Amino acid sequence: MRCRDAREKLSVQRGEDLDALDAGDLQEHLQQCSSCQELARRVRRMSGLRCEPVKPVQSGLSTERIMQAVQQQRRITQQFEDIRKQQQLRMQRSRPVMVAGVAIGVFTLSSIPLLMLAAMILQTNLVLKGLYLLSGVIDLAIILAQYLQAGLTVIAHNSWLLSGLAFAVVMMMGMWVRLMRAPREV
Numbered sequence: 163m164r165c166r167d168a169r170e171k172l173s174v175q176r177g178e179d180l181d182a183l184d185a186g187d188l189q190e191h192l193q194q195c196s197s198c199q200e201l202a203r204r205v206r207r208m209s210g211l212r213c214e215p216v217k218p219v220q221s222g223l224s225t226e227r228i229m230q231a232v233q234q235q236r237r238i239t240q241q242f243e244d245i246r247k248q249q250q251l252r253m254q255r256s257r258p259v260m261v262a263g264v265a266i267g268v269f270t271l272s273s274i275p276l277l278m279l280a281a282m283i284l285q286t287n288l289v290l291k292g293l294y295l296l297s298g299v300i301d302l303a304i305i306l307a308q309y310l311q312a313g314l315t316v317i318a319h320n321s322w323l324l325s326g327l328a329f330a331v332v333m334m335m336g337m338w339v340r341l342m343r344a345p346r347e348v
């Protein structure tokens with residue numbers, strides 16, 4: 163095919179899809195001739211401006227987009243799967259560390275009473291000293307009670323002294339009562 167024929171065919175085919183038509187010779191020529199190829203491109207562009215946006219572009223783009231979306235989805239799920247696996251691996255790696263941490267925590271918590279017990283055992287000296295002081299106080303109280311008992315027995319033996327003491331107590335109580343009543347009467 164010569165250039166003139168090719169151009170003629172191209173001009174005739176203007177407005178229609180070049181690829182859809184039976185254009186074996188034309189395609190062959192276009193593959194060889196660069197100038198006619200340029201013309202064909204121009205014709206294609208012009209026809210594309212008029213009618214192409216409706217059919218092939220949209221369908222091609224949509225399927226392409228669907229495929230892209232599917233691939234992207236697949237990639238994302240793959241990434242998620244990878245992340246999940248990594249996390250599982252990390253968990254498996256960090257599990258002994260976590261177990262060790264929990265064990266240390268439990269040990270520390272349970273060792274506090276043991277430590278207190280140990281402190282008590284170690285500081286028995288202090289406890290004994292405290293008990294010794296307490297026993298001293300108790301001894302003192304016992305001695306005082308004994309003195310008091312002795313005095314009481316002396317008073318019991320001496321009835322005069324007892325009656326005098328009772329009289330004194332009664333007098334003091336009376337005075338106390340009168341002193342307490344005095345402000346009310348005034």
Ligand SMILES: [Zn+2]
Binds near residue numbers: 164166168195197199
């Ligand atoms: Zn040509």
